[in-house]
Amino acid sequence: MVTTTSGSDPRRWWALSALVASMLTLGFDMTILNVALPTMAADLGAATGEQQWMADAYVVVFAALMLPAGLLGDRFGRRLMLVTGLGIFLAGSVVGALAPDVAWVVAARAVMGVGGALVMPLALSVLPSLFGPDERSKAIGVMSAASALGMPLGPILGGWLLDHFWWGSVFLINVPMVGIGITACLFLLPETRDPASPKVDTAATALIAAGLGALVYAIIEAPTRGWGDPLVWGFLAGSAVLLAGLVLRERRAARPMLDMELLRHRGFLVNTLTATLVTFVLAGLLFLLPPYLQAVLGHDAFGTGLRLLPMMAGLMVSARCAQPVVARFGPRAVVTCGLVVLAFAAFLGSRTADGSGYGFTALWLTVTGLGFGFAVVPAMDGALAALPAERAGSGSGLLMTLRQVGSAVGIALLGSLLAGVYRDRLDVSGLPARAADTAGESVVAAHLVAERTGTTGLAASANSAYVQGMGVVLLVCGVAALVAALLTAAFLPGTPSAGGPESDRPAMAEPEADARQ
Helix, strand or coil, X not given: CXXXXXXXXXXXXXXXXXXXXXXXXXXXXXXHXXXXXXXXXXXXXXXXXXXXXXXXXXXXXXXXXXXXXXXHHHHHCHHHHHHHHHHHHHHHHHHHHCCCCHHHHHHHHHHHHHHHHHHHHHHHHCHHHXXXXXXXXXXXXXXXXXXXXXXXXXXXXXXXXXXXXXXXXXHHCHHHHHHHHHHHHHHHCCCCCCCCCCCCCHHHHHHHHHHHHHHHHHHHHXXXXXXXXXXXXXXXXXXXXXXXXXXXXXXXXXXXXXXXXXXXXXXXXXXHHHHHHHHHHHHHHHHHHHHHHHHHCCCCHHHHHHHCHHHHHHHHHHHXXXXXXXXXXXXXXXHHHHHHHHHHHHHHHCCCCCCCHHHHHHHHHHHHHHHHHHHHHHHHHHHHHCCCHHHXXXXXXXXXXXXXXXXXXXXXXXXXXXHHHHHHHCCCCCCCHHHHHHHCCCHHHHHHHHHHHCCCCHHHHHHHHHHHHHHHHHHHHHHHHHHHHHHXXXXXCCCCCCCCCCCHHHHHHHHHHHHHC
C-alpha cells in the first residue's frame, strides 16, 4: 500500500514548500560551479578535460544512483531518504570547500552526486502522492520555478563570493541552504512510502555506474588522444557491453529496478527523451558560457553571473506560462514549438563573432530560456502523468536518470567538441612546446600563458578559437533540437498532459500486477 496525503489536505502546499527548499539547493549548486570553473582552472591549473570531470563527476554518480535512490525512498520513506540525501550533499560540499587539488574536488563532487541522487527523484516522486491530476501540473511548475530560481541565484552569489573570497566559498554556501532544506523536510513534509516496491539491485547499480563512467571517460579523453586511440575505443566498447548487460539483466528480472515496461508507453518514452535532449543542450551551454563571458568578453565572476540572467529569466517566464498554454493547445504543440524555439536560439547563437558583444549574446540567451521552459515543463509533466502512483519512485527515478545521462553526455561530448575545435584553431606558433600545450588546454590557460610570456596575439587567437568552437557546439545543439522537434511532432500524444488520460493507467499497471503473481 502506498501512504499518501489526501488531495484536499491543506498540508500539501506546505509540503510542497519543503520540496521547493530541496530543489532550490540543487538548482543553486547546478550553476554556481560553472561560474567558478574558470577561476578554479586558473588556481588549480585544471585543463578543459579536468574541468569536465569536476562537472561530470557529480552528474555521473547522480545518474548512476538515481534509480536505486527512488526505490530506497519507496521502501523506507521518501522524507527519510530526502533528509539523508541533503546530509550527504552537505558533507560533500564541506570536502569540496577544503579540497587542495583537482582530484579532491572531483571526489567531493562525486559525494555531492550521491546526495543529489537521493534528493531529486524523491522530491518528484512525492508529487503524485500529494496532488491530484488537476493540481499536479501546477505543482510541477512550482518545482521547476524553484529549480530555475536557484540557477540565476547561483551565478550571482557565486560570482560575488569569487570576487571577495577563495573559490572554496562556492561550496560552503551550500551549508545554510542544506540546513533550510533539512529543516523544511522534517517539519513540513509527510512521510510516504511503498514497501512493495522492488529491492535495490546492487549489480544493476554497478553496471550503470561503470557503463556511464566508461562512456564519459572515453568522450572526455577523445579530443586529446584522438577518436582512433585504442584506449578510447576500449572504453567505448566496454561502456556498450556494460550498458547492454544492464538492459538484459533488467529485462529478465521479475521485479526490475530499471522498469523497461515504462518505456513501452509512448507518452512516457517520448516525453522522457525530449526532456533528456533538452537537458543535454542546457548542460553543454552552461559549461561553455562562463569561459566565454569571463575570458573572451573580460567580465569578472560576479558580472558573469549577472549576464546569465537573461537565460534564467526566459526559463522562469516560460515555466510559469507553460501550464495554461498546454491547457489551450495541448502538450504536443507546446513541446514541439519549444524545441523549435530552442533550435532557433542555438542557430542564432552560432552566429556569435569575436566582436559581437554581450547584447547579441543576451538576445539568444533569452530565447534559449524560453524554448527550454516550454519544452521541458510539459514534457516532465507528461512523463510523470503516465506513471501509476505505486511506481512513482522508480518511474521518476528512470526519468531523472535519463535526464542526468543527457547532462553528463552533454558536458562531455559538447565540451570535448569545443576543446577539439579550440585546439585546432589556436595559433601557438613561436611558443615553446610546453607553453603551447598549456595554452591549448583552455582559453583561460591561454590568457595566463599570454600574460606570463608576453606573446603578442595569443590572447586574441585564443578568443577567436574559443568563439569558433562555441559556434560549432551551438550548431550541433540546434540540429539536435530540430530533430527532437520532428520526433515530438510525429509521436507525442496530443492530449493535454495535466493528469494524463486515465485510460493509460490500467495498461501501465498490468505488467506490475503480473510480476507480483
